[in-house]
Amino acid sequence: MAHYSLIPNFLYSSTSSSRRTKIVEDVFTDVAVESLKFMIPSPSESGRREIKMFSPAYYVACGVGGSICCGFTHMLVTPLDVVKCNMQIDPVKYKNISSGFRVTLKEQGVRGLYKGWAPTFLGYSAQGAFKYGLYEVFKKYYSDVAGAEYATKYKTLIYLAGSASAEVIADVALCPFEAMKVRVQTQPGFARGISDGLPKLLKSEGVSGLYKGMVPLWGRQVPYTMMKFASYENIVEMIYKHVVPTPKNDCSKSLQLGVSVVGGYLAGILCAVVSHPADNLVSFLNSSNGATVADAVKKLGLWGMCTRGLPIRILMVGTLTGAQWGIYDAFKVSVGLPTTGGVAPAAVPAS
Numbered sequence: 001m002a003h004y005s006l007i008p009n010f011l012y013s014s015t016s017s018s019r020r021t022k023i024v025e026d027v028f029t030d031v032a033v034e035s036l037k038f039m040i041p042s043p044s045e046s047g048r049r050e051i052k053m054f055s056p057a058y059y060v061a062c063g064v065g066g067s068i069c070c071g072f073t074h075m076l077v078t079p080l081d082v083v084k085c086n087m088q089i090d091p092v093k094y095k096n097i098s099s100g101f102r103v104t105l106k107e108q109g110v111r112g113l114y115k116g117w118a119p120t121f122l123g124y125s126a127q128g129a130f131k132y133g134l135y136e137v138f139k140k141y142y143s144d145v146a147g148a149e150y151a152t153k154y155k156t157l158i159y160l161a162g163s164a165s166a167e168v169i170a171d172v173a174l175c176p177f178e179a180m181k182v183r184v185q186t187q188p189g190f191a192r193g194i195s196d197g198l199p200k201l202l203k204s205e206g207v208s209g210l211y212k213g214m215v216p217l218w219g220r221q222v223p224y225t226m227m228k229f230a231s232y233e234n235i236v237e238m239i240y241k242h243v244v245p246t247p248k249n250d251c252s253k254s255l256q257l258g259v260s261v262v263g264g265y266l267a268g269i270l271c272a273v274v275s276h277p278a279d280n281l282v283s284f285l286n287s288s289n290g291a292t293v294a295d296a297v298k299k300l301g302l303w304g305m306c307t308r309g310l311p312i313r314i315l316m317v318g319t320l321t322g323a324q325w326g327i328y329d330a331f332k333v334s335v336g337l338p339t340t341g342g343v344a345p346a347a348v349p350a351s
Helices: 007-011 017-029 056-076 078-089 097-112 117-146 148-153 155-186 194-205 214-243 253-287 293-307 310-334
Strands: 039-041 050-052
Touching: 050 056, 056 078, 056 117, 056 310, 078 097, 078 117, 078 155, 078 253, 078 310, 097 310, 117 148, 117 155, 117 194, 148 155, 155 194, 155 214, 155 253, 214 253, 214 310, 253 293, 253 310
Parallel strands: none
Antiparallel strands: 039 050
16 A cells, blocks of 8 residues: 655644544545645635645745745845944944944945845845745655654654755855845945945955855854744744634634744744854854954854844844744735644654
8 A cells, every 4th residue: 555644734734633633534534535635725715726735836835935025024124234243243343232323324324224235135035935945845855754653743853854954055045145245234345235246256255255154154044944943833833722712723814924923033032042153153254354263263252152243133033033924924825825833733643
């Protein structure tokens, strides 16, 4: 008898326990025909426009949603990013958040707060597409490899492995834009933006200059994304279990999206703390020609790497992550897909 993986459906399940038990019985009764036909109708339509779960269209939709939510949100918080990067590079001049804004406005005007918006938008749009789209690909793949029973039992490990795998690839797309962004934001006179900065960087350092921060970027983004997805999935599950009095499927779409934003903001705080030392490294390496990781550790110190610029990064990342999950899930709902996360999946007995 052929083996059919059932766990992806349950990883996304948000039904009550009694309904979920009925679903398990129905699936086992007609698994050979129906397990690969799970469809999610659009809540905004009375018709039958549907995207088949785990189909190419599903992964493309997740990628598009990820690109939208990451590109626009990162671009909108560019002023916070400018101040944060300058606080990391020159803490004497940019002592805190308020002085960082004051000095930047005095020396560069409002335009100075939006330096680097173009590489930020392009880089994080590309990264978001790969991160969210491939997360769904890897989450299903690792669920299939683990099998129904173990994927349910160790669902957090599935979230961690899927998000880490996706982020490693997504950062390859992000790294050149991140290098440009930091140069534009922290080196006055280097360039106005990506159009004149990219040729200048390529001429002075070659292609390797665009990727010299690759390893620190992985060190920042991979733990960040693992925390972002695993904590979000579990936080949302706990909200529906302990805070919201009704099952997820019985909640309005606006309430579900509100849960997405709250869960995302809480996950973002954890993300900021975990990834902040590597964020300081990325800023230091991209703003100092010829600098090494050892130079950064020597100058910043371990405590400085963990704390310098952390309050503003918590504000920035918490806001970013909450907004991203809200936008991402709103996009999924608009194309007929369920919001991310929900009630814990039911344990599926081993066949």
